[in-house]
Amino acid sequence: xxxxxxxxxPSPRPYGRxxxxxxxIYRWPITMAASITHRATGIALAAGSLxxxxxxxxxxxxxxxxxxxxRAASNPLGEIxxxxxxxxxxxxxxxxxxxxxxxxxxxxxxPTARFTAVLVYVGSLxxxxxxxxxxxxxxxxxxx
Amino acid sequence: MTARMxxxxxxxxxxxxxxxxxxxxxHQRVTAVALVPLSIWxxxxxxxxVGAEQGAVAAYFAEPINAVPMFLFIVASVYxxxxxxxxxxxxYIHQEGAKIALLxxxxxxxxxxxxxxxxxxxxxxxxxx
Numbered sequence: 089x090x091x092x093x094x095x096x097x098p099s100p101r102p103y104g105r106x107x108x109x110x111x112x113i114y115r116w117p118i119t120m121a122a123s124i125t126h127r128a129t130g131i132a133l134a135a136g137s138l139x140x141x142x143x144x145x146x147x148x149x150x151x152x153x154x155x156x157x158x159r160a161a162s163n164p165l166g167e168i169x170x171x172x173x174x175x176x177x178x179x180x181x182x183x184x185x186x187x188x189x190x191x192x193x194x195x196x197x198x199p200t201a202r203f204t205a206v207l208v209y210v211g212s213l214x215x216x217x218x219x220x221x222x223x224x225x226x227x228x229x230x231x232x
Numbered sequence: 233m234t235a236r237m238x239x240x241x242x243x244x245x246x247x248x249x250x251x252x253x254x255x256x257x258x259h260q261r262v263t264a265v266a267l268v269p270l271s272i273w274x275x276x277x278x279x280x281x282v283g284a285e286q287g288a289v290a291a292y293f294a295e296p297i298n299a300v301p302m303f304l305f306i307v308a309s310v311y312x313x314x315x316x317x318x319x320x321x322x323x324y325i326h327q328e329g330a331k332i333a334l335l336x337x338x339x340x341x342x343x344x345x346x347x348x349x350x351x352x353x354x355x356x357x358x359x360x361x
Contacts (some may be wrong), residue, residue, distance in 0.1 A: 134317055137345050137349075144352035158283075179272060181271050185268065188265065227284075231308055
């Protein structure tokens with residue numbers, strides 16, 4: 089950045105002063121939270137794609153390889169991970185549709201953007217919880 | 233007028249725009265649109281079969297009606313994922329060498345995951361027939 093015309097030039101920055109306001113300084117508008125969550129769930133889904141590959145490779149390899157996957161998926165920690173994957177997918181899907189609407193020029197009005205952000209959070213939680221419950225019921229039906 | 237706005241160097245080089253400026257953006261959107269129905273289909277399939285026995289899963293993906301959408305889901309999501317992770321790396325990694333290395337690693341990892349998933353799918357399809 090250029091110095092002001094009469095400034096004596098760059099001065100050493102005193103210690104202990106913040107450079108500029110950062111994330112923890114700002115109040116978090118829900119639109120900002122949704123944006124950050126979109127990126128975070130994207131990263132989570134990329135990690136989750138490893139689990140998907142594991143599922144498919146195990147199923148293609150045989151019963152022994154699949155048993156290891158099934159054990160991991162049905163232990164409580166595995167179920168938490170699967171729920172996290174499911175919610176991440178639901179959030180990224182709903183917020184992705186919100187992004188596509190923006191690309192088409194709709195939904196930029198601030199109250200609208202706030203409302204759709206709330207919709208995405210609530211909707212993704214409801215969908216993930218409903219789908220997960222359904223999955224558990226299907227699994228109980230298979231008797232695994 | 234256009235000619236007068238170009239610098240002499242630009243005129244001599246005669247290159248102009250590469251016409252690829254929005255390609256990353258556009259491919260991200262095309263895969264996003266494709267992934268809307270494919271993800272819904274995938275979640276339904278995964279819910280029905282993630283707790284099933286190996287034989288049931290293999291038989292499910294042996295059917296072309298299930299193998300084809302799964303294949304499309306894998307291709308679209310791996311490509312979408314590589315584009316998204318690329319932007320994250322470009323946003324946060326500023327050291328040039330580390331950035332290039334991570335961008336390469338990103339492509340390698342994404343396509344390796346896609347290849348492993350796709351190969352598993354082909355194997356189940358061929359084994360079922």
